[in-house]
Amino acid sequence: MIRWDSVEVTYGSARVLGPVSLEVQSGQWLGLIGPNGAGKSTMLKAALGLVEHRGHISLGNGDRQPGLDIAWMPQRPRMPEEMGLADYVMLGRTPHIGYLSSEGRHDLDSVRLALERLDLTDLADRPLGTLSGGESQRTVLARALAQEAQILLLDEPTASLDVGHGIEVLEVVDELRRTEGLTVVTAGHDLTLAGRFADRLVLLADGLIRADGSPHSVLTEENLTAYYGSGIRVIYDEDGPTVIPTRRSK
Amino acid sequence: MPLTIGVSAVVVAAAAGLLVGPADIDVWGVLLAIADVLPLVDIDHGLTEVEHTVLFEIRFPRVVLGGLVGAILAVAGAAYQGVFRNPLADPYLLGVAAGAGLGATVAFGTASDSDFLALFAFAGGLVAVAITYSLGRSVGGRTTTSLILAGVAVAAFATAVQTYVLQRNTETLREVYSWILGRLVTVGWSEVVSLLPYAVVASAVLLGSRRLLDVLGIGDEEASALGLDVGRVRWVVVVAATLATAAAVSVSGLIGFVGIIVPHTVRILFGWSYRVIVPLSLLFGAAFLMFADVAARTVVSPAELPIGVVTAFFGAPFFVLVLRTMRGVR
Numbered sequence: 001m002i003r004w005d006s007v008e009v010t011y012g013s014a015r016v017l018g019p020v021s022l023e024v025q026s027g028q029w030l031g032l033i034g035p036n037g038a039g040k041s042t043m044l045k046a047a048l049g050l051v052e053h054r055g056h057i058s059l060g061n062g063d064r065q066p067g068l069d070i071a072w073m074p075q076r077p078r079m080p081e082e083m084g085l086a087d088y089v090m091l092g093r094t095p096h097i098g099y100l101s102s103e104g105r106h107d108l109d110s111v112r113l114a115l116e117r118l119d120l121t122d123l124a125d126r127p128l129g130t131l132s133g134g135e136s137q138r139t140v141l142a143r144a145l146a147q148e149a150q151i152l153l154l155d156e157p158t159a160s161l162d163v164g165h166g167i168e169v170l171e172v173v174d175e176l177r178r179t180e181g182l183t184v185v186t187a188g189h190d191l192t193l194a195g196r197f198a199d200r201l202v203l204l205a206d207g208l209i210r211a212d213g214s215p216h217s218v219l220t221e222e223n224l225t226a227y228y229g230s231g232i233r234v235i236y237d238e239d240g241p242t243v244i245p246t247r248r249s250k
Numbered sequence: 251m252p253l254t255i256g257v258s259a260v261v262v263a264a265a266a267g268l269l270v271g272p273a274d275i276d277v278w279g280v281l282l283a284i285a286d287v288l289p290l291v292d293i294d295h296g297l298t299e300v301e302h303t304v305l306f307e308i309r310f311p312r313v314v315l316g317g318l319v320g321a322i323l324a325v326a327g328a329a330y331q332g333v334f335r336n337p338l339a340d341p342y343l344l345g346v347a348a349g350a351g352l353g354a355t356v357a358f359g360t361a362s363d364s365d366f367l368a369l370f371a372f373a374g375g376l377v378a379v380a381i382t383y384s385l386g387r388s389v390g391g392r393t394t395t396s397l398i399l400a401g402v403a404v405a406a407f408a409t410a411v412q413t414y415v416l417q418r419n420t421e422t423l424r425e426v427y428s429w430i431l432g433r434l435v436t437v438g439w440s441e442v443v444s445l446l447p448y449a450v451v452a453s454a455v456l457l458g459s460r461r462l463l464d465v466l467g468i469g470d471e472e473a474s475a476l477g478l479d480v481g482r483v484r485w486v487v488v489v490a491a492t493l494a495t496a497a498a499v500s501v502s503g504l505i506g507f508v509g510i511i512v513p514h515t516v517r518i519l520f521g522w523s524y525r526v527i528v529p530l531s532l533l534f535g536a537a538f539l540m541f542a543d544v545a546a547r548t549v550v551s552p553a554e555l556p557i558g559v560v561t562a563f564f565g566a567p568f569f570v571l572v573l574r575t576m577r578g579v580r
Contacts, residue, residue: 048475067477078469082522087464094465095477100458147476 001026001060002047002070002151002183008054009042009207017042017207019055024183024200026060026150029174031198032187033218035228038204040187041075044153047185048072059151067095071144075155077136081129085139088128089114092146114142117172134165141169145176152176154186158193166190170197191243195219203227215241252520256533260317263540267313270544272552273304280305311439315501316543316557317536318442318449319434320508322498324535325528326491327509328516329456332463332524333487336398340509341375341495344397345404347506349378350499352412354429358422359415367429368444368500375496378404383488432505432558434543441501452494456528459487463524505539505558511569512538518572538565 001024008018017039024030032040046053048066059069066072071092079088092114093107115121118138123131131139137160144152152173158166174197177184188194194201195215203211203218205227211218219241224232233244268284269277275297282295283305297305323341330339341347353374357367382404386397416423462483465473470480495509516530542560549555 050471050474065477066475070475072472072475074472074475078467078472080467080522083464083467087523088468091465091468091476094473097461099462102461 002064002185003058004043004047004055005057006055007043007046007057009039009046009051015207017046017053020204020207020209021055022202022209022212024185026183027177027181028200029177029184029186029198031194031201031215032185032204033189033191033194033201034204034210037206038227039207040204041155042207043204044072044155044185044187047151047153065095067147067149069149070151070153071147071149073140073144073152073154073157075159077140079128079136079140081127083128084124085120085126085128085131086111086115086124088139089120089142089146092143095147110146110148111142114145117145117176118142118169133160134162137161137165138169141172150181151183152185154184154188156188157186158188158190166193173197191219191224192241195241195243196239219243252526252530253533256530256537259537260533260540263537263544264313264317266544267316267540268305268309270548271304271309272547273301275301275305307438311442312434312543313540314442315445316434316540318445319498319502319505320512320539320542321532321536322445322449322452322494323505323508324512324531324538325453325456326495328513328524328527328531329459329463329487329491330509331513332527333466333484333491334397335466335469337514338510339398341492341499342405342506342509344401344492345378345382345408346375346492346495347499347504348405348408348412350375350496351430351504352378352408352415354500354503355412355415355422355426358426358429359419371500372496374408375499376492378408379488379492428556429503430558431556432503432561433554434502434539434546434557445497445501448494448497452490453532455486455490457532459483459490460524460528463487463528467524503556503558505561507558507561507565508535508539511565515569515572 003023005021006019009016020043032043034040042051045051047057047064048070057064064070089111090103090107093103093110096107097103115124118141120135120138120142123135128136128139137157141157154173157169157173161169170193173184176182186194186198198215200213201215201218202209203223210227211223219234221232221234224234224243231246233246235242235244269280279295279297279301282293283297283302285291286293286295327340330341330344331337350371351374353370353372354367357370382397382401385404386400389396389400416426462478465476465478466480466483473480512535513527513531516527516534520526520530539561542557542564545564546555546557546560
């Protein structure tokens with residue numbers, strides 16, 4: 001469980017987030033949506049302690065320890081080209097390894113498991129610079145999984161992936177959520193995927209929560225038109241909502 | 251395997267340093283005399299008393315000092331490059347060397363005692379890096395670019411003041427110049443003894459931090475998200491590297507190039523990880539400077555070349571060669 005309590009972030013005199021209050025239950029998948037600059041990434045970064053904020057962010061069992069309790073998949077990860085894939089995933093074990101010690105058996109096991117889960121075992125020795133976009137994305141997710149944190153924050157997890165790989169990555173996350181009871185928060189622009197995987201959506205705009213609820217109740221043409229602009233249609237089938245962009249002028 | 255190569259390089263370089271010199275000492279005698287020093291060993295080495303003194307009071311301390319200085323400069327260079335994620339970072343770029351140079355120049359102008367020289371150089375280096383660090387933080391927060399720029403500014407300022415002081419005290423010009431070019435002149439074991447504690451402590455800290463330098467490779471933000479106290483790691487590494495560099499510079503003068511070429515050569519030959527680069531830079535730095543000193547002592551024998559000239563003269567082409575060869579291989 002993770003809770004944002006009257007959280008506000010300002011850069012100079014500009015307020016980029018909040019105040020927002022939000023609670024995500026254990027095992028829940030929350031999708032943060034909203035136009036560019038809405039404050040989605042900032043909300044995740046505040047939880048990680050990467051930006052200064054007012055208000056309080058806590059976990060169910062008390063104060064948070066970034067790294068140990070919360071794993072993060074950044075929007076634009078920095079991946080040193082020469083670093084090997086398995087070494088990179090091992091960085092996810094950093095919070096578990098003491099300052100002067102080196103990795104132990106459990107760390108190696110966690111990395112192996114993360115590689116297996118994301119089908120990366122055969123690529124373990126490859127330098128990061130030689131990976132395709134999809135492989136890189138899965139590698140970053142593997143690093144986050146190796147942290148063995150209870151809360152997973154994913155910023156644009158499918159941004160550089162084709163639709164097939166995008167679904168594949170989200171399926172892995174969903175399986176982990178169900179089997180390990182992870183709490184998942186994603187931020188992104190793919191509204192259709194967000195609507196199909198998340199069990200709750202929060203629509204942010206200008207740093208404030210504008211809508212909060214099931215994908216059905218948030219992904220309405222009225223909401224989306226109000227905050228993304230006109231030209232958006234939403235249709236529903238048995239799998240969930242599909243958001244369709246339409247041209248504003250023809 | 252790489253570790254074995256590194257240790258072998260140090261042993262070979264040390265042997266060369268002990269066996270080569272203007273005084274023509276029998277090779278076999280040198281080996282026996284060294285064996286004789288070992289506990290429980292008593293051998294007749296056949297060296298005269300003068301030869302014995304040359305070996306143990308001149309060559310030996312000089313070889314050890316060369317090894318220590320080389321190891322410190324190389325490992326500090328590797329640490330700076332890792333902590334600032336900048337392949338060009340070295341003691342020169344952060345103003346340490348320029349600050350130490352200014353301190354030394356002031357010392358030459360005010361006192362002739364060599365103890366003051368070391369102290370002034372040491373203080374100059376530390377003050378310079380402290381200014382660089384606080385300036386970098388105050389203008390650019392956590393970015394490394396602002397720190398490097400601050401270092402360049404501090405170095406330029408210190409060099410300007412140094413030139414001014416030199417202009418006012420032209421009689422010390424020659425001494426200061428010889429110090430700037432770097433030298434490994436020893437008076438028995440005193441330099442080694444004064445440098446050793448800094449070398450040991452700094453090496454231990456930097457070796458202990460090598461895994462964390464790899465974590466810093468993914469950027470401050472992601473490293474922080476992994477629970478790493480980035481500011482603290484950077485501070486500890488910079489302080490350790492700077493203390494050791496200032497100590498080395500205060501006894502040996504400004505020996506350039508070691509902090510850049512050794513870590514980069516190690517990186518090209520043995521891989522990207524600081525877990526490998528830090529320990530191997532220590533070994534290859536020691537070996538490189540011991541070899542350079544052999545060259546400095548023999549090329550224009552019986553006169554000596556400044557060792558800083560040798561490191562650049564042999565180091566630059568060697569480095570270019572390594573760069574070119576490895577690019578062909580890949």
